[in-house]
Amino acid sequence: MSININNLSFTYDKGLVFEKKALRNVSFTANPGEIIGIIGQTGSGKSTLIQHCNGLISPTEPNQVMVDDLDLYHMKKTISIIRKKVGLVFQYPEAQLFEETVEKDVAFGLKHEKLSPEESKKRVETALSIVGLAYESYRDKSPLLLSGGEKRRIALAGIIVMNPQYLILDEPTAGLDPFAKKSLLEEIKRINRLQNVTIIMVSHDMDEIADLADRIYVMDKGAVVLHGTPAEVFSQYDQLEALGLSLPETSRLLHYLSKTWKGIDISVIDPLLGADIIFKYMQEQGKWN
Amino acid sequence: MELKRQITLGQYVPGKSILHTLDPRIKLLSSLILMVVVFLIHSVTGYLVMLGVLMILVFLSRIPVRYFINGLKPILMLLVLTVSLQVFFTKGTSEPLFQWWIVKVYQEGLVAAVFILLRLVLLVFSSSLLTLTTSPMRLTSAIEFILKPFSYLGLPTSEISMMMTIALRFIPTILEETDRLIKAQSSRGAEFETGNLFKRLQGLIPILVPLFISSFRRADDLAIAMESRCFQVGIKRTQMHPLVFRSVDFLSFGLFLTILLLIVLFF
Numbered sequence: 001m002s003i004n005i006n007n008l009s010f011t012y013d014k015g016l017v018f019e020k021k022a023l024r025n026v027s028f029t030a031n032p033g034e035i036i037g038i039i040g041q042t043g044s045g046k047s048t049l050i051q052h053c054n055g056l057i058s059p060t061e062p063n064q065v066m067v068d069d070l071d072l073y074h075m076k077k078t079i080s081i082i083r084k085k086v087g088l089v090f091q092y093p094e095a096q097l098f099e100e101t102v103e104k105d106v107a108f109g110l111k112h113e114k115l116s117p118e119e120s121k122k123r124v125e126t127a128l129s130i131v132g133l134a135y136e137s138y139r140d141k142s143p144l145l146l147s148g149g150e151k152r153r154i155a156l157a158g159i160i161v162m163n164p165q166y167l168i169l170d171e172p173t174a175g176l177d178p179f180a181k182k183s184l185l186e187e188i189k190r191i192n193r194l195q196n197v198t199i200i201m202v203s204h205d206m207d208e209i210a211d212l213a214d215r216i217y218v219m220d221k222g223a224v225v226l227h228g229t230p231a232e233v234f235s236q237y238d239q240l241e242a243l244g245l246s247l248p249e250t251s252r253l254l255h256y257l258s259k260t261w262k263g264i265d266i267s268v269i270d271p272l273l274g275a276d277i278i279f280k281y282m283q284e285q286g287k288w289n
Numbered sequence: 290m291e292l293k294r295q296i297t298l299g300q301y302v303p304g305k306s307i308l309h310t311l312d313p314r315i316k317l318l319s320s321l322i323l324m325v326v327v328f329l330i331h332s333v334t335g336y337l338v339m340l341g342v343l344m345i346l347v348f349l350s351r352i353p354v355r356y357f358i359n360g361l362k363p364i365l366m367l368l369v370l371t372v373s374l375q376v377f378f379t380k381g382t383s384e385p386l387f388q389w390w391i392v393k394v395y396q397e398g399l400v401a402a403v404f405i406l407l408r409l410v411l412l413v414f415s416s417s418l419l420t421l422t423t424s425p426m427r428l429t430s431a432i433e434f435i436l437k438p439f440s441y442l443g444l445p446t447s448e449i450s451m452m453m454t455i456a457l458r459f460i461p462t463i464l465e466e467t468d469r470l471i472k473a474q475s476s477r478g479a480e481f482e483t484g485n486l487f488k489r490l491q492g493l494i495p496i497l498v499p500l501f502i503s504s505f506r507r508a509d510d511l512a513i514a515m516e517s518r519c520f521q522v523g524i525k526r527t528q529m530h531p532l533v534f535r536s537v538d539f540l541s542f543g544l545f546l547t548i549l550l551l552i553v554l555f556f
Contacts, residue, residue, distance in 0.1 A: 056472045080478060088476040095466075096473040098498035108495065109477040144502065158477055 022048040037213030045222040054086035087164030093155035103139040127161035149180035210248040250274035308350040312538040313431035335556025336407040360417040375402035425457035
């Protein structure tokens with residue numbers, strides 16, 4: 001049970017002057033319970049890739065996009081099954097809020113499930129509590145009048161309410177203040193741990209990705225160019241730099257030091273572990289008195 | 290992305306052909322004259338010659354013919370309707386060519402149908418030729434130039450052209466936004482292609498409400514941005530790239546007019 005993408009290619013506006021190759025032979029796997037990070041510059045094909053995962057863009061050949069062994073090529077008519085399994089939260093999802101009250105907006109995704117009012121209320125309550133909002137104090141508020149961070153949570157709850165097994169987030173923390181960012185990331189972790197939801201996250205914040213992800217895919221010009229654990233990926237300093245990507249702060253520091261401090265371990269991403277390595281290296285080299 | 294492909298209204302295909310570099314005022318005037326001429330011609334050969342002239346222009350523009358054919362798609366229903374009306378409801382003097390029940394097809398009807406078909410196709414082709422080879426910005430400055438005489442009658446021409454520029458500028462932005470919203474709401478289980486008319490209209494609410502909200506916000510932002518750059522209504526403005534006639538513009542305009550005149554005179 002996983003999302004499997006095999007050798008997928010995709011071209012926008014095929015045959016027109018505006019033709020643009022968005023994906024080139026991309027293979028990608030997301031296993032249950034994992035947190036996957038996708039990084040890459042703007043226009044590297046990240047959005048096109050994630051839109052394939054819930055059938056917003058259809059594959060052009062069979063066996064290219066599989067969700068829980070269901071081939072999306074054969075599911076054009078029954079795509080709503082996939083949409084329920086794979087929740088996709090777009091960039092700046094607060095732009096999609098439209099109902100008069102928070103409760104109605106979050107419940108929008110439940111419309112086709114034919115739930116009783118009590119069940120529906122329960123689902124909304126759970127979804128709101130997962131994103132850290134109290135149901136009673138928010139249910140009757142207008143979603144359009146809330147703060148940016150609250151709006152983002154409501155939009156996220158609008159997807160979580162459908163109980164997806166996979167949750168795809170396109171730059172979930174873009175434009176949020178540091179505090180809202182941190183607590184949103186905590187919630188994403190919690191959703192992953194408590195509900196065992198597979199998370200696929202696109203981000204430009206390397207520290208965020210390094211902290212959360214189990215595995216990372218690096219994309220460039222529509223192709224996957226690097227893939228592995230955060231430690232593996234972020235030790236490829238030169239390649240990442242050539243792709244115009246930055247490193248997590250700790251990796252950057254260690255790479256800078258490694259230019260003169262030969263033999264220092266650069267595979268660490270966590271700031272505290274990094275401090276430890278620097279301390280030990282200095283002790284070994286007799287630089288610490 | 291899907292929407293953008295379907296709506297080709299005012300679509301511009303960048304290029305470096307002679308038609309792209311011609312002065313937009315010349316192009317605008319020429320296509321207006323062309324549209325008048327289309328109604329002055331009264332023989333099928335005349336139309337075929339016109340079609341030939343347009344085909345040469347299409348070739349010169351270096352834009353694939355596919356784009357021009359695409360321009361016909363939105364008016365396909367209109368074409369079918371008018372052509373069949375002409376065929377079935379024109380009464381001729383001679384014997385009907387074809388008769389079935391109360392349907393009678395006369396030769397005059399067929400001729401009229403071919404006429405109207407060629408006219409509409411020529412109109413669409415010539416206006417496509419203008420919009421496909423002229424960027425929206427250059428087109429609006431051309432319109433501003435042509436509207437200029439009316440400013441003496443109190444018409445706020447520069448404001449009109451500013452409004453047109455803004456509207457044209459935001460068509461792709463809003464299409465993109467709509468596309469994004471459709472995708473975002475479908476991810477939440479919204480369905481737009483099922484149910485009766487009422488259900489489908491209801492399905493538009495999750496798209497239209499956010500679209501209006503963001504459009505108003507965008508208008509607000511734009512107003513502030515324009516005012517902070519000292520934009521004021523009713524003040525004389527200069528252009529960064531003022532339109533300048535070159536000799537090649539006059540030459541091609543003269544050549545074009547001569548060809549049209551000859552066609553009108555001989556056909």
